[in-house]
Amino acid sequence: MNILDLSNHLQTYLTIGAFLFGIGFYGLLQRQTLIGMLISAELILAGASVNFMAFNRFLAPDPTVGQIFTLFIMAIAAAEASIALSIVIAVYRNYKTIDVVDVADLEG
Amino acid sequence: MNPPISSAEGLAGLVFLVMLAATGFGALIAVNAERTIRAVAGLALCFVGVAGIYYFLQSPFVALMELLIYVGAVCVVLVFAVMLAEPRPEQQVGKRNAIVGGLSFLSASLLTWGLVALANGAAWCKAPMRINEGSMRDLGQSLLTTYSMVFELVSVVLLVAIIGSLVLGRAGRSKA
Numbered sequence: 278m279n280i281l282d283l284s285n286h287l288q289t290y291l292t293i294g295a296f297l298f299g300i301g302f303y304g305l306l307q308r309q310t311l312i313g314m315l316i317s318a319e320l321i322l323a324g325a326s327v328n329f330m331a332f333n334r335f336l337a338p339d340p341t342v343g344q345i346f347t348l349f350i351m352a353i354a355a356a357e358a359s360i361a362l363s364i365v366i367a368v369y370r371n372y373k374t375i376d377v378v379d380v381a382d383l384e385g
Numbered sequence: 386m387n388p389p390i391s392s393a394e395g396l397a398g399l400v401f402l403v404m405l406a407a408t409g410f411g412a413l414i415a416v417n418a419e420r421t422i423r424a425v426a427g428l429a430l431c432f433v434g435v436a437g438i439y440y441f442l443q444s445p446f447v448a449l450m451e452l453l454i455y456v457g458a459v460c461v462v463l464v465f466a467v468m469l470a471e472p473r474p475e476q477q478v479g480k481r482n483a484i485v486g487g488l489s490f491l492s493a494s495l496l497t498w499g500l501v502a503l504a505n506g507a508a509w510c511k512a513p514m515r516i517n518e519g520s521m522r523d524l525g526q527s528l529l530t531t532y533s534m535v536f537e538l539v540s541v542v543l544l545v546a547i548i549g550s551l552v553l554g555r556a557g558r559s560k561a
Binding site: 280282283284288290291292294295297301304306307310311312313316319326331334335336340342344348349351352353354355357358359360362365366367369374375376 | 388390394395397398399401402405408409412413415416421424425428431432435438439441442443444446447450451454455458459462463465466467469470471472473485486488489490492493494496497500501504505509510511512513514515516517518519523524527528532535539542543545546547549550551553554556
């Protein structure tokens with residue numbers, strides 16, 4: 278497999294999707310602030326979308342399905358980001374911080 | 386196939402490598418940066434790379450939407466949140482103990498390794514035929530015929546999200 282011909286192989290895209298997912302997962306576990314965790318969740322969603330688009334390009338019998346699914350993922354991610362950020366603002370107004378260590382009134 | 390670097394295919398392959406590098410590098414910045422605003426910039430870089438990858442997957446429309454929605458809207462909203470909530474840099478928060486960091490790195494790399502091994506080991510079989518080309522025209526047609534119900538539902542979800550974030554953001558203000 279030539280390195281300049283990588284864009285024509287399904288495995289390239291699956292690998293980059295897996296890396297995006299793994300990096301996002303690591304960030305979600307390790308980040309201390311709510312905004313940092315939100316950024317990691319966006320990376321996880323991006324990894325899933327890349328997988329959908331790769332299968333759509335190489336394997337699907339109807340190559341519009343994956344594109345439409347990715348568009349819906351984008352819409353849901355935008356809704357999620359707006360809700361999560363207004364929650365962040367509300368948390369900041371009540372606690373004066375958005376570090377997950379300090380926002381621990383409901384300790385489980 | 387072995388395209389020489391000066392041909393059109395070779396140059397396209399080079400651009401693809403740049404996009405891959407932007408995606409990986411941006412993602413690493415997004416999770417490792419000390420300051421949140423740098424993490425947001427890394428996220429924007431990562432999404433530019435992902436848009437390029439979508440372009441190589443023969444879907445210029447989705448690539449454009451990725452740039453418009455993620456780089457243009459979500460990252461700007463994140464910048465606003467950073468401005469309003471002033472998160473402290475990571476090292477002032479006090480690191481979570483090293484065991485948690487190590488364990489999360491270990492589990493994430495195990496997960497990534499498993500997914501990569503699965504992707505490269507499985508025998509993927511192609512569909513015997515395709516019913517259309519996946520062009521922008523086909524995309525619009527199926528969005529307004531097969532998926533019209535989902536399309537409407539997504540717009541309702543977005544409307545509810547707008548109203549919900551307004552309500553959440555307004556609560557707690559003394560007078561508005």
